[in-house]
Amino acid sequence: xxxxxxxxxxxxxxxxxxxxxxxxxxxxxxxIHCLARRDAPLGNLHEANVLQKTDVVHGAELGLVLGGAGGxxxxxxxxxxxxxxxxxxxxxxxxxxxxxxxxxxxxxxLVASAVPNSKLSxxxxxxxxxxxxxxxxxxxxxxxxxxxxxxxRHPEAALGGVEPTIPAxx
Numbered sequence: 001x002x003x004x005x006x007x008x009x010x011x012x013x014x015x016x017x018x019x020x021x022x023x024x025x026x027x028x029x030x031x032i033h034c035l036a037r038r039d040a041p042l043g044n045l046h047e048a049n050v051l052q053k054t055d056v057v058h059g060a061e062l063g064l065v066l067g068g069a070g071g072x073x074x075x076x077x078x079x080x081x082x083x084x085x086x087x088x089x090x091x092x093x094x095x096x097x098x099x100x101x102x103x104x105x106x107x108x109x110l111v112a113s114a115v116p117n118s119k120l121s122x123x124x125x126x127x128x129x130x131x132x133x134x135x136x137x138x139x140x141x142x143x144x145x146x147x148x149x150x151x152x153r154h155p156e157a158a159l160g161g162v163e164p165t166i167p168a169x170x
Contacts, residue, residue, distance in 0.1 A: 002031075003143050006160030007134040007150055008126045012036075012043055015132040018154050019045060022136060025149055031137040035120065037127055045132070050113060052135060053120075059112020060105045067104015071097040123160060133160070 009015040019032055033048040051057055075096030082088045116124075123133045134157075138146050143162060150157050 001140050002137045003140050004163035005136045005138060005143065005146060005150075006123070006163070007136065007154075008123060008158040008160050009132045009134055009154070010156050011130070012041070012045065012132060014154065014156055015045055015134055016043060018134060018150060018157060021149060021153050022146070025146065027136060027138060027142075027146065033135045033137075035123075035127060035133040035135070037130060040130065040132075042132075048133075048135065053117055055112040055115045055117055056109050057112075058118070059115070060109035062112075063104035063106070063108025064101050065104075066108070068097050068101035070104065071100020074100065119163070 007018065009018060015034055019029075019034075022032055023029060029046065032046055033052055034042055034045040035048045035053065036042055072093060075093030078096065079088050079090060079092050120133070127133055136146060147159065147162075151159070
């Protein structure tokens with residue numbers, strides 16, 4: 001289980017040095033992501049991807065649930081009030097639920113890909129001021145160690161919090 005640590009750094013140079021220290025502490029480069037203003041060059045820092053910048057994951061989860069519920073309702077309606085001359089089995093409800101869930105997840109993830117990540121809204125002011133948000137995904141057992149390292153070596157870094165759990169895929 002991984003936890004996400006958020007650090008707000010004043011500039012790219014500070015973020016680069018922090019990233020170097022994290023790499024020396026055996027945090028994999030693929031688990032360090034940075035977010036800055038659109039016009040700010042990040043140099044060698046890894047920019048956050050679409051899954052981290054937007055609410056696409058939350059949208060897909062919500063669409064999966066709502067689409068599945070809607071599909072189940074349509075399936076039940078089809079079984080208990082079938083079109084004339086058609087005899088439907090209960091498996092129709094399962095098929096309709098699966099189709100609804102897939103379509104719901106797909107459509108809502110498309111919509112959510114245009115919405116900024118709601119978890120990052122508390123950092124919007126800092127990012128607009130030109131600061132760098134660094135997101136570091138570490139195993140739960142290393143949270144205190146990494147926090148202490150950054151606090152000791154980079155007093156200019158502001159701890160932005162710790163997210164309790166991270167999905168496996170983003």
